[in-house]
Amino acid sequence: MDHFTNPRNVGEMPDADGIGQVGNPTCLVGGSMVQLNNHYQAIEDVQDNERVLTHEGVFSHIVGRSVRKYEGPIITLKNRLGSNTLTPDHLVYAIKRPQAQKYLHTKNVKPLRPDWYHVEELEQGDIALYPVIKEVREQDSVELNIEKKKFDHRSFDLPERVPLNADFLRLAGFYLSEGNAVTKVTKAHICFSFHLNEEEYQNDVVRIVKDLFGLEASIKPRESTNCAVVIVNSANLARFFEATFGTGAAEKHIPDFIMFLPPEKQVHLLKALWQGDGCVNIERKGARASYATISMQLAGQVKNLLLRQGIVPSVYQEAGSLVNDTMHRESYRIHVGDVRSLGKLCTILGIDCSLEPVHEVSWIADGFLHTPITGVALNPSPARSIISRSPSSTPTLPTRSCCITVETSCGST
Numbered sequence: 001m002d003h004f005t006n007p008r009n010v011g012e013m014p015d016a017d018g019i020g021q022v023g024n025p026t027c028l029v030g031g032s033m034v035q036l037n038n039h040y041q042a043i044e045d046v047q048d049n050e051r052v053l054t055h056e057g058v059f060s061h062i063v064g065r066s067v068r069k070y071e072g073p074i075i076t077l078k079n080r081l082g083s084n085t086l087t088p089d090h091l092v093y094a095i096k097r098p099q100a101q102k103y104l105h106t107k108n109v110k111p112l113r114p115d116w117y118h119v120e121e122l123e124q125g126d127i128a129l130y131p132v133i134k135e136v137r138e139q140d141s142v143e144l145n146i147e148k149k150k151f152d153h154r155s156f157d158l159p160e161r162v163p164l165n166a167d168f169l170r171l172a173g174f175y176l177s178e179g180n181a182v183t184k185v186t187k188a189h190i191c192f193s194f195h196l197n198e199e200e201y202q203n204d205v206v207r208i209v210k211d212l213f214g215l216e217a218s219i220k221p222r223e224s225t226n227c228a229v230v231i232v233n234s235a236n237l238a239r240f241f242e243a244t245f246g247t248g249a250a251e252k253h254i255p256d257f258i259m260f261l262p263p264e265k266q267v268h269l270l271k272a273l274w275q276g277d278g279c280v281n282i283e284r285k286g287a288r289a290s291y292a293t294i295s296m297q298l299a300g301q302v303k304n305l306l307l308r309q310g311i312v313p314s315v316y317q318e319a320g321s322l323v324n325d326t327m328h329r330e331s332y333r334i335h336v337g338d339v340r341s342l343g344k345l346c347t348i349l350g351i352d353c354s355l356e357p358v359h360e361v362s363w364i365a366d367g368f369l370h371t372p373i374t375g376v377a378l379n380p381s382p383a384r385s386i387i388s389r390s391p392s393s394t395p396t397l398p399t400r401s402c403c404i405t406v407e408t409s410c411g412s413t
Helices: 166-178 201-214 235-245 261-278 296-308 340-348
Strands: 034-037 040-042 052-053 059-070 074-079 082-086 089-095 115-118 127-131 141-143 162-165 179-182 191-197 218-222 227-232 278-283 288-293 314-318 321-323 327-328 330-338 363-364 368-372 376-377 385-391 394-396 403-405
Touching: 034 052, 034 327, 059 376, 162 166, 162 201, 166 179, 166 191, 166 201, 166 261, 166 321, 179 235, 179 340, 191 201, 191 235, 201 218, 201 227, 261 288, 261 296, 261 340, 278 340, 288 296, 296 314, 296 330, 330 340
Parallel strands: none
Antiparallel strands: 034 040, 052 059, 059 385, 074 082, 074 376, 089 115, 089 127, 089 403, 127 368, 141 162, 179 191, 191 227, 218 227, 278 288, 288 330, 314 330, 321 327, 363 368, 394 403
């Protein structure tokens, strides 16, 4: 396997009779989402030189692309992170669960070593591996870098830099969950919408905006809708938040400089995210916490933030639906139901959570989430294009729910 992932003794021969490719000649079907530097993207839209996450938990630049026609069956693997559709001979990083009775217990599976298996070899109950991002970039401040409009004579100037501290991350979490930026001329502002009774969060926003940016924020109660809106009238700040975090629920995302912070700093962002759009219910049978968003990018990023805290998430995609004459858009729900993971999340949120341990089916160890395959479906396939992109170092990459190999192009004769 070492020679497969890192081919050696290959090169170019002058006047060769033919040229082939070294490595795995299998690919992903179009539309498959892969983890780039800080977002997910359909594999056919990925460009050369972009950074893609490898199975080692580090990022590598893409150096090439290939597309070929494929006729034959395809297999869909499912686990708690989602699903992936692959050709049967594609390799997946996994642990084969032996048939012996003792391997029904997770404690006996944990010592087994993972390896690369063809998709067609895997069965329900085998363990798929997904990497935890290892890259860490320490940063103490944020450059606002706001270009003032030519005829903007009214906006207050903001500091050139602000501390990247717990307050900034808390404000970012509230914005991602409850905020919106409007940059239209004469109406530019940022607003945060909270429940009327969430006075602590409202006051937090007012204080942080004053401390970091020197701006005044106002709280506008709206009793008819049982909410309170915190408004910051600043075109410059609205432009910064729109450029950095997106605006509109479907376009929200977390920037690189936050995603790669040390995990101990990221807890402040996670706490505010959950206080905004999350919930925790430890009273119900099968206690769990959940977070909801209609942003695919934000859902994937929250998943990665949780994994870096040693928290095992489950990700569910829900179709849009009409409820009480209101059309709800397609959404993503992230659940934390594993007792140990729920305890870690409750510690971050400051919630007392004393739950009895139960049987563990997924775990994080050695830089990977280990989670059972919950479904394997074989589907007949019409002729279609399948696509591969090659990282420059390790020819592997995670999709949304597992690690797979990609085609290598290291040269041959």
